[in-house]
Structure formats: structure tokens, C-alpha cells
Amino acid sequence: MSLAPAGAVPVTAATTAGTTAGRGAPPARRRPARRTVASVGWGVLALLVSAAFAFPVYWMVSTSFLPTDLISGPELHLWPDEPTLRNYDTAIFRQERSPFLPALGNSLQVTFLVLVASMVLAFLGSLALTRFRFRGRRAFVLSILVVQMIPGEAMMITVFQLVDTWQLLNTVVALGVVYLAGVLPFTIWTLRGFVNGVPVELEEAAMIDGCSRPRAFWKVTFPLLAPGLVATGVFAFLQAWNEFMMALIIMTRPESMTLPVWLRTFQQATKATDWGALMAGSVLVAIPVVVFFLLVQGRMTGGLVSGAVKG
């Protein structure tokens, strides 16, 4: 990478970036031993910024525990003074005609499918684009870049017709493949940067030690790609979990609904929106994402870009 000094950053930078960001050990920086006024100031600022970012999340959770008659009342309830689980009960069990659990099941399935498939495919693809010189490589790189600029809304109808032709409407597999096509350009792009960041010489050294090429790759390069794979996974996960429009038109039967579509059923034209249940539903949709983030948090931050940058 000729653009900037970042290209000169040693191999391990990508991985350390990923891990330090999460674990919180900054690179060697000297800090005065005594607690200065300034550092308290920074701490207070951090607290405020953190609160500002988390506020909508807090407000959602807080509202979800409020009894319905207090939500649309004239008084403001900054804290659920009389907390109730009733909204959750309504969201999970009393949405008779759009049950929560099947929607959760569908969302988990399609997300898992996209997560695994995108990581495997992007890994193989990025390998081809970095470790080999072949005709069509540049064209491929160019096309995955350009594809990201096309507004997806214009292609929905064709994608729908395609899925219909395959007789795969209402199947998790079809929705998964559609999402996969949506995330692959970005994920291949990102991972490609990561593989590029690992010098071929490392593998060659291992080959001199008697490893075969695939084995050298597996033993030496693959472990260095972990943050890249995590970054890719996060992106794929968020896309598959959150998408609404394709899920609405491909999954036409109530039993194949995904969570974003389920969330929309709370708003009825002729009936009042049940804000409490809606917020409870939103919390339920957000929880798996938070869990996923917690699982991967140490390796997540920074991964996305370290990869894209090494391009």
C-alpha cells in the first residue's frame, strides 16, 4: 500500500489493534502517576458521551417496563417507578397472530446461515484475490467495489422474481442467499485487506521448514486473520439480523416471518400502537445483537478497517 505509512505497519498491527481496542491496554504511553484534574475531566466527559450514546437504549428499556397507562400520560417517567413485565408478556405471548418465537427462530436461522457462509466464502475469495495472480482478478476487485454503490431498492423486484422462479419463497435458505449476496462484496473486500497484511514471506518461511503450501497457510496466516473474520462476521450478522424489506416480501407466510417484520406488526392502522409492547419487542430484538457483540467484543473493534485499509 503506497498511500500511507499504515502500509508499513508490521504484520501484527492488525491483530493488536483488534485486541487492544477491546481489552483496553493502550500501547506504551506515559501517563503521570498522580491523578490530575485533567484526567478527572476526561473521565467526566467520557461518562457524558457514553450516556448520550446509550440514552435511546436506556429509554427503550425503561419504557418497556412501564405500565401502558403511564407511557402516554402527561407526566414524564425517567425511571420505571412501577415496573411491570406485562409489556413483555404481551409482546411474547399475546401477539397471537404474529408469534414471537417462530420469528426469533427464523431470524436466528437466517443470521447463522449468513454469518457462517459469508465468513467461509469471503475467506476463500480473499485468498484467491491476494495469493494468486490471474486474469480477471482486477475486474473482480473492481466489480465488488462498484456493486456496493448500487441502490438495492431498485433491484428488489428482480431478486424477488428470481427467488420465486426457484420456488424458494418462504425459505430461510433463499433469504440467506439474498443477504449473502448483499454482504459478500464488503466482506471479501475487508478480508482481502487482512490477508494482504500478512506477508507471503511468513508462509514461505514455514514452507522451507517443510510445510506444504496449504498447511503453511493454515498454520501461519490463518491465525492472524481472526480479527478480520470477526469484523466480517459482525457486519454479516448485523445485516442479516436487521434487514426488513426483502424479508417482508420473500417471507410471505406468517410462520416464516423474521424479527424486523414481526416488530412492524405492532403498528396497526386502525388500532392504537401499544408503545410499551413495541419497546419490549425492540428490546427482545436487540438482546441477541448485544449478546453477540459481547461474545466477540475483544476481537471486534478496529477489525473492519484495519482490513479495508490494508487494501
Place this chain on the structure above:
Amino acid sequence: MASTTLTPPGAAPAPRATRAITAARLLPWLLLAPSAAVLLVVTGYPLVRMLWLSVHEYERAQLLGVPAPFVGLDNYTATLTDPRFWTVTARSFAFMVVCVVLTIVVGTLVALLLMKLGRGMRLVLSVGLLLAWAMPPLAAMLVWGWIFDTQYGVVNHLLTSLTSTDWMGHSWLVSPLSFFAVATLVVVWGAIPFVAFTLYAGFTQVPGEVLEAAHLDGANARQRFVDVQVPYVRTIYVVLIVLSMIWDLKVFTQIFVLQGIGGVKSQTSTLGVYIYEMGMAQGHYGAASAIAVVFTLVMLTISAYYVRVTIREETP
């Protein structure tokens, strides 16, 4: 494992050398095949079809098999001569510029703040950012709509009690400027965590010694930032800016949901919403495709620099 799959089964036995060369040629394509197949079918074909649709009159009836008449460049001329298209385009770009600038600037500030912090407070801030990032956009939009609700929104409640003016019943979405202020807040709020984490990761890659040296040379904090840290993460900035531009120009969910809550649709639509409205909502698929093609060309133009640099670096 790979070596066994290199040769296609049933290939004629060949001298070892030829086999190796064939294998080396095929291997990258084998690796690329699954991705290429998915992209060709689910993105490539719809793309070609989009070009085809853009020169045909394709409406709802055509979905049921009525043949679509060829109309040449009519859809394009209709698009390019429609003042609505230009208004929407200008609006989308203005919105994109504001969002990208704010996202990058505030993202940088948050990243620098992360650098300043000790372990504990950094964790606190990271959790706040992470929660914002993890929030599904649809859920986030519903919550934001609820926060800015005209009658029961917490914002109006707080403003009323803080300013002693009556804000109750104030609509935040009715004036386009205020609508976009809310939209910007929502979009930037959702985009900053990613940008801040990424830049923070980039800043941590700047070797401590370099900063130390700059410090000893008498550079103040601002100079150290501009002259040392920024050049170090320049590529990160380029990628982040290009990605933010793409994402913010294509913004759909946020605007679409906000329009459902309030505001004047004709004064607040952005390109993504406009294409959706033309295509899915009104069934003018040909016209929507033409708009999408024009839009893509515009995107390519503004990112031409980045695309060129990227491709030039790609040794053939």
C-alpha cells in the same frame, strides 16, 4: 486437502508439470467460485436486468407477464427532466455531506477521547458506543420517534421543564430543516461507534516513540494530532469517508421510518426513499431502474479517485 481437489475429477492424466500449471490456474477460480456464483446470480443478474428495465416501460401489469414495451431512453429523459429528481438529488447530497462531516469529526473526537482515558473509563465509554451500535436500526428509529414524539416525547418534556417555555406539542418533523436535524442526529448517532472504534484502533497503531519524539520537539497536542496521528491513519480516513459517503447517500430506513411518523414527504425524501417510492410503492419499475442507474453513475463519479487508486494498486 486442497491438493486433492485441484484437478477436476475425470481430467485426462497429464504430465506432472502441465497438471501443476493447470492446477495453479484453476485454484484461484475454485476458491472464488462460490462467491462469484452467488454474486453473479443474486447481484449480477438483477444488475443486468436493472439496465434492461431502465429502457422498458415496466409496470405492475408486467409482473404478471404482460410484455414490456421498449421505450428507449424515455425513462432517462423523464428522470433527468423531472425537477423532483434534481431536488431530491441535491437534498441527498447536502444531507450526506453534513452527516459525513459530523460523523468523521465527532468520531475522531470520540476516538481521541478513548485514547485519553484510563482502562475503566474507556470500558464505560466503549459500552455506551457498543449499545448504540448494537441497536437494530428499525428498533432505534421507533425509539427515536418516541423520544421526539410531539405529544409525549421526552425531548419536549425536558425542554418544557428546562426552559420554562411550553414545548409540549412542538413538532420536530414538520419543518424540513428540523426534520433533517433529527435525521442527521439519528444517522450520525448510529454511525459514530463504528468510526470511533476504527479510528481508535488506527491511533493505537501510531508508535508511542513517534508521538514521544514529536512531544520532545515541542509539538503541542494539536500539532501532534495533525502532523503525526492523522498522516498515520490517512488511509483509514479515506476508507471511512468513502464508506460513510456510500452509506449516507443510500440512507433509507431512517428517513422512511421518520416520514411515517411525521413531516412532509415531498420535502424530505432522499434518493433511496425516492427510488423505493417510484419502484416498489408505485410500481414504475422501469423508471425506478433508470433513476438507480443514474444514481450509480453519480456515485462512481464522486468516488472515482478512490476507485482509481485502488485499481492502480492492484498489480495485474
Place this chain on the structure above:
Amino acid sequence: MKILRTGAVGLAAALVLAACSGGGDSGTDASDGADGAEIRVWLVGTDTPDAARDYLTTTFEEENPGSTLTIEEQSWTGLVDKLTTALSSSDSPDVVEVGNTQAATFTSAGFFAPLDDIADDLGGDDLLPGFVKAGTWEDTFYAAPYYAGSRIVFYSDQVLGGTPVPTTLDEYVATAKSLRTADRSGLWFPGQDWYNALPFVWENGGFIAEAGDDGEWEAGFSTDGGITGLEQVQDLMTNASNAPKDGDEAELQVPFCAGQTTFLSAPNWIRWSIQAPADAETPGCADTFGADLHAFPLPGATAGETAKVFAGGSNVAVATKSQDVDLAKKALTIMLSEEYQTILAENSMIPARISLASALPDDEFTQASAAAAANAELTPATPRWGDVEAQKVIQDALVRIAQGGDVTTIAQELDASIEQILNG
């Protein structure tokens, strides 16, 4: 990790399911001949009462042994998108409900099967004429009326007090204005509520759009009558209403139950929302403002008449791509049958068959609603009308009017936009 494990199991299940659904299709094909078909009926929202749903399923399965009928509830949000795609697909539902103003979008594009052959079984001349017109395209009958509703004006005795109920439209405007205080609207009139704005245009001699002899549409908001009507609307929105200037007509019972308005013009079925207990899932105010709830049809320009109001409601149709159009028509016939429509009527929905209006409950709400419905108007019967709604041009214009904009200018711009859309 547990989540991932479940996901893996789920994935395996999904693959199996996918395989099954492939096989299932051929199964349906085979059974088509042996009348063992599955009929899918899409009902929108929760309006159709459970009793009617049960009746439909049971009756259909009794009359067609071996076949099954499944009701799949859809949401009004995104309905047109979903219908467009689903009805053109191989997995099309068989019978669908659509909003009456959305019907033309589909009838004109061939999404619905013609119903002329069973028109008499469905009720023939007994069907609500406006809705039949909405479901007819180029002299072919595609979508039958399902039920109708109309807006009536609600008030609570304890709020209105001794003020007399207005008998003309002008009186209504004057009363609403005089009753407004800082905390309470005279009439709750959110800026986007175009359904409630139309009566003022109609009563003053304006119109939405009319087709000339040459087929060109001409919009009528900027006619003298239209402007007078819109000025009344502006007067009400700014001088009688504290409602959000860009609010829509959702959740209307909330301001009413909070005592924020005297008059509320809303669909008749909102009565149930208002009279729900305060601790219900969607709370009402049965014990306070709902306790002495009354309603009257919107008065017309002259005393003793009702105003022309917007007719809300739905149509039902059979999908062209239904696996079994004949069987689907049988299901549709049940939905228009006397028994089924009587159940709707008993639940305060105005039935598709005029003769069944007598089955409506004898309460003032339903009677007011029926009186209003007798004078109901519809939106122009053209497939491009859907575009007008999709672009929200009327709502946008009204929001500007609510903010005090110049009525004449806005009305002229509105007419220009409508004409541009309708005339392509």
C-alpha cells in the same frame, strides 16, 4: 454459544424444510385434482372479528371436504408492496383483502380474477355501489366490497356540557373554534388527516379529481368550492385544534381519553378503543370520558343533512395466480354470505350488503355511522390514484395548510401534482 448451537440445529431444520417445501409443491399439484387444496385468505389488521374468522374456516371446510382454509393476518404497513410481489408470485395467496382506495392499483393490472360469473352469488345489486365501482375496472368486476366504515364525530357529555350539538357544517366549525382552550382542542385535527379534510371540500362544491370526456383528469381542490373548503380546514386546524400540525390519524382515542379535545372525528369502530378500560393493553377511558360518550354524523351544509364523508373500508378479491380459482371463489362467496356479513354487522362494521344494515347494533354510534355512510364518497377510480396516496401529496398540502400557508397557492400546486400523476 448456546445461541449458536440452537442456530445450527435451526439451520439443519431449515435445510430440511427447504427440501420439504420443494416436495410439498408437487404434493399440492397432485391433490388439486382430488379437491384437497389449501386456500389461503389474507385478512388485513385485526378488524375482522374472531367469530367471522371461525365461521369462514368452519363453513368452508364443511362445504369442501378435504380442503382446508387458512387465514393469514397481514399488516396495513407495507401492504401494497407485499401484495404486489406475493400476488405475482407462484406462492400467491388465494383470497385477499385490500383497502378500498388501493383496489384499483390491482384490478387494473390483472392481479385479480374476474368475478362477473359469481357476481349474483356475492349479492349483485345488494352490494355497496361505491365499493363495487372501486372494485370494477373496464366493466369487469374484480373486487367485491367487504365492509365499510365512516367517520363520525364523538364527544363526551361532561366536556360538551350545555353546548348544543351543531346541525350544519358552519355551526360545527364555529362551535369547535369557540370550545378551544389552551389545554383542550375544540376539534382534534392533525395536519395529515386528509380523510377528515375531504368533507369540507365536497360540501363546498369542490372535488378531488374528475375525468373529462377526453379522459384527462382535472383536479378540483383549487376550484372556488375547494378553496372555501380548505380555508375552513385551515380555520379548524389553526383555531380549533391543538393537534400536531404534521400528526396523522393514528391513535385518536389517546388525546380524547386524555381530555385534550371536545370533538373527535374518527372511524366508528374507535368507540371500542375509547370505551376500553384504562388498564387494558391499549388503554381507553371507560370510566371517564368514555362513560358518557356520544356521536353524531358530520352535519352537511344545510341543516338536517349529513355531509359527504370519506368511505373507509375494504374490498376482497380472488388472486389471478391462485392455485385453485374456483375454490377461492367459494371462499369469497362465504365471506359475502348473509351469515358472515351479519357477523360483521353485529360488530359495528357496515356490511357489504345493503340489506343487512338492519343487523347493525341499535346504538347511536352505529346508527350515526350508517347515516354518514349513506352519503359516502370515494377517491377517483383510477389505478394511478395509488400513486397519489403513495406520494402523500394531499397530506403534504394539508400539513402546509395547517401551518398557515396560503390556501390558494397550495391548492393550485396540489391540483397540479394530482393532475400530473393521474394524467401520467
